[in-house]
Amino acid sequence: MYRRTDNSVSSLNYHFVFVPKRRKAVLVQDVAKRLQEIIFDLVTEHGWKLIALEIMPDHVHFLVNAPTHEAPSQIAKWVKGRASSLLRKEFPQLLKIPTLWSASYFVGSVGQVSMETVKRYIENQRSN
Template structure:
């Protein structure tokens, strides 16, 4: 008997200090690079998008996937890629920590649309407000002191 699952996780994390360092000229490169990391780990990238100061992506993951290990690898490898390719003229680093939110199959379209419409969405709402709203929506306890570097 095989293992069958349907696990979807929305991951969010920011550039250290929430600086606007992800430029439109290279954001697609970093999205493709991160997608490659996910695929090499035998997981499925469903949607990826972001803003100059943060990134969102929705994954379909296997039950054996450790989310923390996956995010650690994505941050470490993409940070090295950004530095090696000299995509940012400033020192680039991801923040510590991340948000991870699970979705059922019936809510995938909503999550995908939310991720793909980030630029439109952030014309009305800051990343800080968005992140706090997500934590509250999912009933996640948080400490303001550690919330956003």
């Protein structure tokens, strides 16, 4: 999936995993549905392309294609920040844990070709 602007062509796909504080299984039923809505709103607002989303009781997998001017750390901050703020206001039971999310998160870049393929392509540039 390529994203084109006046200055660039990119394919930046990020796989995020977010975990509630102490890996509590709080992302269930209405909380999970509302979290999905919040993420969909952010996707629309920022012009991201959602590739996959899975909300499990104790973690979230989020695969998104993002523009070049938005760093993965910003994306994580926006998702976790808005979700925490809104979910804790709307679901008082979430106030029992000190914060909704663990301070850490996982992010990995996901490409359309393997790293080995790109490495070979670069190494073969001189011979072409």
